[in-house]
Amino acid sequence: MDDSALINECVKGNAKAQKMLFDKFAPKMMTVCLRYASDSMEAEDILQDGFVKTFNKLVDFKQEGSLEGWIRRIMVNTALDAIRKNKKYAQDANIDDVGFKISNFESASDDIQAEDLLKLINSMPEGYKVVFNLFAIEGYSHKEISELMNISENTSKSQYSRARSYLRTRLEKLEIER
Numbered sequence: 001m002d003d004s005a006l007i008n009e010c011v012k013g014n015a016k017a018q019k020m021l022f023d024k025f026a027p028k029m030m031t032v033c034l035r036y037a038s039d040s041m042e043a044e045d046i047l048q049d050g051f052v053k054t055f056n057k058l059v060d061f062k063q064e065g066s067l068e069g070w071i072r073r074i075m076v077n078t079a080l081d082a083i084r085k086n087k088k089y090a091q092d093a094n095i096d097d098v099g100f101k102i103s104n105f106e107s108a109s110d111d112i113q114a115e116d117l118l119k120l121i122n123s124m125p126e127g128y129k130v131v132f133n134l135f136a137i138e139g140y141s142h143k144e145i146s147e148l149m150n151i152s153e154n155t156s157k158s159q160y161s162r163a164r165s166y167l168r169t170r171l172e173k174l175e176i177e178r
Contacts, residue, residue, distance in 0.1 A: 003067045011059050022051055025068060029075045035121060035133045036079035050078040076138055080148060083130060120170050128163035135160050 001009070001020065009017030030047050037043035053074050061070055121129060130149065134140040135156070140148070142156040149156070 004063060007058060007061060007063065007067065010055065018055060021054075025071050026051070028068065029071060032072055032075045033079055034118060035137065036076070036083065036130065038122070042082070046075070046079050046082050049082070050075040053078060072138075076134070077148075080130070083126065116174075120167055123170070124163055124166050127159045128166055131156050131159035132163035132167075136163075 001017070006017055006021055006024075010021055026047065029050060030043060033043040033046040033050070034040065037046055050071075054071050057074070061067065121132065124132065131145055134145045134148070135142065142153045142160070145151075145156040146153045151159075
């Protein structure tokens with residue numbers, strides 16, 4: 001069943017089609033949720049809430065873009081809502097005040113596993129992690145991040161700079177230990 005037919009059946013309330021949609025996208029969306037959550041249980045809650053929103057809003061999907069991208073955006077927004085509800089994360093800081101030296105993040109060893117990188121990202125302070133995920137992984141601009149998180153653009157930039165520095169330091173330490 002193609003996405004268009006699957007959407008139509010889900011909108012009609014077909015439970016089998018809803019399960020098919022969930023099964024098709026849940027693994028990828030769980031990866032998205034894990035990047036924002038503090039643990040797998042929180043990620044599962046975000047995933048469930050995100051799919052509830054997806055099914056409730058599916059009637060509004062205009063089928064002009066990718067269904068996966070549309071669901072991903074719902075998951076990211078659901079994760080941000082959970083963060084806002086549960087945690088305080090951002091302190092205003094001016095980008096000019098950031099004293100961290102940033103080197104090429106890509107210079108880290110190619111043999112680092114995705115799971116290890118996910119653990120490093122999840123070990124970051126909350127503000128760093130959220131901005132890093134939104135900017136580096138989801139592709140949001142600092143302006144968009146500032147609007148989503150209700151922070152200044154400079155705070156978004158400084159949090160991203162600090163996140164990169166944090167990861168660089170941890171990756172260098174991993175290289176030394178290997």
